[in-house]
Amino acid sequence: MPRPARLLIFLVLVYAFCWIKGWPAYYDDEELPPSQRPKSTTALGEHRVTVDHLTVTVITAATDAYTKLAPALLFLDGAYHKELLLMGDLMMDIGPFPVFDVLAKLPRKYVEKTDELERYKRQLDYVRKGIPLDHLPEKYSDKEKAVLSALAKYKIFRAMESTWEYRPKRDWYIFTDEETFIDRGNLLDWLAQYDPKEKHFFGNPPIAEVPDAFAAAGTSFIVSGETMRLLFEDRKKMVQNWKNWDPRIPDYPSTIHLIDSFLKTELSLEMKSFWPGVSGFSPTTISYSPGLWCEPVLMMHHVTAPIASKLYKFERERVDDHKIDNALRYSDLWYRFMGPEDLNGTRHDWDNLSSESTNNRWNILFAKDGEPDENRATRGEDSWEACKESCDNNKYCLQWSYSSIAANNWNENGFTKCHLSSSMRLGAHAEPEEVEVNGETQSRTWTSGWRKDHFKRWANQQRCKNQQH
Structure with missing residues (x-):
């Protein structure tokens, strides 16, 4: 073979080798160890932390462990199992996952004399x-919720103690419940702003004077490794803290109130809000609006098993489409959960949450009688058709709901039948509910509608950094 031909073949082979070597290789998220996974492009600071230094403690109740916690574990990526701890009120196993009874750490005499621990005592008796x-659960859901909320207060101190015992010297610690969705990539990017070797406490303050103080805020909180070290490295100090604080637990209405007061008193540490990245919303209750649109999703609460299943599938699709290194944003959830919904027609027996307490900042005010105001809506109290017309004629309105009996808007509007919103929410099917009006029991129904096309035109013009659809 002539020398020029051999040289040409050699150059072709070298080029082919370089081309093949440089070909991009994609891996599923779980195929790589945490330290080698693609890093998000949205890190907000220099204090980068890997997932093996983020410990998540889920606090559950024995009565919820199989119905709420088990599905959540099914949807959790195996790469996160090592830094997961489960704390509850009964020693039990959910498949390969142990749940620790942290209330067993309480002094026996204290348990015996504490009224709010009656459920725990009955539970142990049932097991024996x-x-x-x-x-065990109460007949009425509101009463059962109150019982579990009271019980949760007594778990938190010992859950934190046990977390440090099993997973000491991590950078960050999350304390949460069974129905919480966590985007660890986004959360670690957000936490990169803060030095874990300093004291930090993140949570959302509950909202007073509404039916559910945690509907918008959620119940989770995050503390830095330094915060945990100061609390638990010195066991004598820890024991003294429990002697001082155990008697005070009944005085607090919730776990967050208790922890907020405890950290403020013992460490002079104030709570910092992590809203809106962490919220009490789920994909079907998010108030989709310009203010939230491009915000990364860190954590969501009240995520039931059916919604968690859809989120799991959505995450897998993002991995398959190689979008996992792009931050999950509220806008992505709109396209996934609201986009496919046919919202052009009116839905009867449906509440889109226009009047719900967490929507009060987006609930549109009505003009006062005799005082026309172009920024306020006209009242549409006569019928759902009148309410729909009021929404269609208001430049800010994206959805409406109509209740056959007046309901609270949690703002200046007070109680009305027509409820307008400048945010978009899906809501859910709503069976007729019994309400008391002037001493009489009446049935209240809900009808809802949306201006989805109006919102979609706006949404399609928005571009969040590094976002793909």
Whole structure:
């Protein structure tokens, strides 16, 4: 073979080798160890932390462990199992996952004399006698919620103590519940702003004078490794803290109120809000609006198993499409959960949450009688058709709901039948509900509608940094 031909073949082979070597290789997220996974482009600071230094402690109740916690574990990426701890009120196993009874750390005499621990005492009695725990919950959901909320206060100190015992010297610690979705990539990017070797405490303050103080805020909180070290490295100090604080637990209405007061008193540490990245919303209750549109999603609460399943599938699709290194934003959830919904027609027996307490900042005010105001809506109290017309004629309105009996808007509007919103929410099917009006029981129904096309035109013009659809 002539020398020029051999040289040409050699150059072609070298080029081919370089081209193949440089070909991009994609891996599923779980195929790589945490330290080698693609890093998000949205880090906000220099204090980068890997997932193996973010410990997540889920606090559960024995009566919820199989119905709420088990599905959540099913949807959790195996790469996050090592830094997961489960704390509850009964020693039990959910498949390969142990749940620790942190209330067993409380002094026996303290348990015996504390009224709010009555459920715990009954629960242990049921277990000894072999009585199924599904006989424990209260008949009415509101009462059951109050019982579990009270019980949660007594778990938190010992859950934090046990977390430090099992996973000491991590950079960050999350304390949360079973129905919380966590985007660890986004959360670690957000936490990169803060030095874990300093004291930090992140949470959202509850909202007073509404039916659910945590509907918008969620119940989770995050503390830095330094905060945990100061609390638990010195065991004598820890024991003294429990002697001082255990008697005070009944005085607090919730876990967040208790922890806020405890850290403020013992460490002079104030709570910092992490709203809107962390919220009490789920994809179907988010108030989609310009203010939230491009915000990264860090954590969501009240995520039921069916919604968690859809989120799991959505995350897998993002991995398959190689979008995992782009921050998940509220806008992505709109396209995934609201985009496919047919919202052009009116839905009867449906509440889109226009009047719900967490929507009060987006609930549109009505003009006062005899005082026309172009920034306010006209009242549409006569019928759902009149309410729809009021929304269609208001430049800010994106959705409306109509209740057959007046309901609170949690703002200046007070109680009305027509409820207008400048945000978009999906909501859910709503069966007729019994309400008391002037001493009489009446049935209230809900009808809802949206201006989805109007919102979609706006949404399609928005561009969030590094966002893909």
